[in-house]
Amino acid sequence: MPSLGTIMALRGKVALVTGGAQGIGRAVVQELAHNHAQVAVVDLNASCGEQCKSELDSEFGADRSIFLQCDVSDADALTEAFQKTVDQFGHLDIVINNAGIINEKDWEKSIQVNLTSVIKGTYLGLEHMSKEYGKAGGSIINVASMAAFMHCPHHPVYTATKHGVVGFSRAMADASLLGDYGVRINVLCPAFVDTPLLRTVEHEDCLGKFFKYKDDIKKSMDHYGLLKPSLIAEGMMRLITDDSQHGAAMKITRSEGIHFHEYEPLSP
Numbered sequence: 001m002p003s004l005g006t007i008m009a010l011r012g013k014v015a016l017v018t019g020g021a022q023g024i025g026r027a028v029v030q031e032l033a034h035n036h037a038q039v040a041v042v043d044l045n046a047s048c049g050e051q052c053k054s055e056l057d058s059e060f061g062a063d064r065s066i067f068l069q070c071d072v073s074d075a076d077a078l079t080e081a082f083q084k085t086v087d088q089f090g091h092l093d094i095v096i097n098n099a100g101i102i103n104e105k106d107w108e109k110s111i112q113v114n115l116t117s118v119i120k121g122t123y124l125g126l127e128h129m130s131k132e133y134g135k136a137g138g139s140i141i142n143v144a145s146m147a148a149f150m151h152c153p154h155h156p157v158y159t160a161t162k163h164g165v166v167g168f169s170r171a172m173a174d175a176s177l178l179g180d181y182g183v184r185i186n187v188l189c190p191a192f193v194d195t196p197l198l199r200t201v202e203h204e205d206c207l208g209k210f211f212k213y214k215d216d217i218k219k220s221m222d223h224y225g226l227l228k229p230s231l232i233a234e235g236m237m238r239l240i241t242d243d244s245q246h247g248a249a250m251k252i253t254r255s256e257g258i259h260f261h262e263y264e265p266l267s268p
């Protein structure tokens with residue numbers, strides 16, 4: 001049952017979630033709609049996106065969401081998705097750059113989706129929310145991973161992209177303070193989560209030369225355990241609704257639950 005405070009915080013708010021049709025993004029979309037936000041589901045997968053939209057319409061009504069098929073690595077398409085969201089709902093308050101892949105074979109694609117698109121999505125979010133553009137402010141959450149605090153030998157480029165997402169997000173949080181953007185920027189770092197992404201480690205096309213380590217990855221998953229997408233959505237809602245959170249790196253693990261990485265403070 002959503003808290004009254006959360007509903008009050010999100011009623012009338014507009015959120016854009018990339019990779020919102022499945023997995024973690026789908027759980028976040030569900031929680032946002034459940035708390036009376038309007039949601040733009042941005043995803044490459046048309047069938048999953050249409051299914052997601054149909055489910056949201058049935059539960060919350062057709063005016064609660066839109067589905068926009070988009071490859072986030074296509075900068076023009078992502079720009080158009082942001083604009084269509086504002087055209088549909090009138091404004092934008094929350095951006096969640098969540099879409100991500102594991103592909104150590106086409107590692108350039110991994111960088112495009114996991115890092116370049118997060119940077120572009122952050123800048124697009126600022127164009128539609130930052131006071132530097134005459135907008136009303138908002139919140140951006142970028143999705144990294146616990147891989148950002150480790151050196152995973154089985155997926156090194158994925159690991160690099162997630163390290164990059166953390167570093168970029170915290171740097172932009174500091175820039176937002178210095179520039180008085182009025183936009184809070186945080187990063188969410190889950191451990192292993194039970195989603196379709198984990199199935200990609202079964203495919204040589206995704207792990208490439210590291211495919212021979214797939215059993216080691218499974219041992220890691222067994223060791224650290226799998227989280228439910230709903231717990232990640234719970235952490236996401238805290239970052240969205242807690243105005244004191246800015247420049248935070250939220251970690252979510254089986255061992256520690258929802259907690260934060262300790263850093264030096266941002267610029268005074």
Ligand SMILES: NC(=O)C1=CN([C@@H]2O[C@H](COP(=O)(O)OP(=O)(O)OC[C@H]3O[C@@H](n4cnc5c(N)ncnc54)[C@H](O)[C@@H]3O)[C@@H](O)[C@H]2O)C=CC1
Nearest residue numbers: 019022023024043044045071072100145192193195196197
């Ligand atoms: N599943 C896990 O164990 C963990 C996942 N993460 C991160 O969480 C985020 C979401 O991952 P999951 O929900 O697990 O994955 P998922 O594969 O279940 O869902 C990802 C969604 O993103 C979409 N997507 C992929 N490439 C896209 C593109 N180029 N343009 C638009 N949409 C695209 C997919 O169609 C899918 O609907 C990713 O950034 C991932 O790196 C972080 C830590 C752990």
Ligand SMILES: CC/C=C\C[C@H](O)/C=C/C=C\C=C\C=C\C(=O)[C@@H](O)C/C=C\CCC(=O)O
Nearest residue numbers: 145146147149155191192201217224253254255
């Ligand atoms: C093939 C990759 C599959 C999924 C992608 C996912 O993003 C990768 C996660 C990689 C590592 C997960 C590590 C989980 C760690 C924990 O659960 C912690 O309890 C303990 C480990 C280290 C703590 C390091 C720290 O907190 O700084």
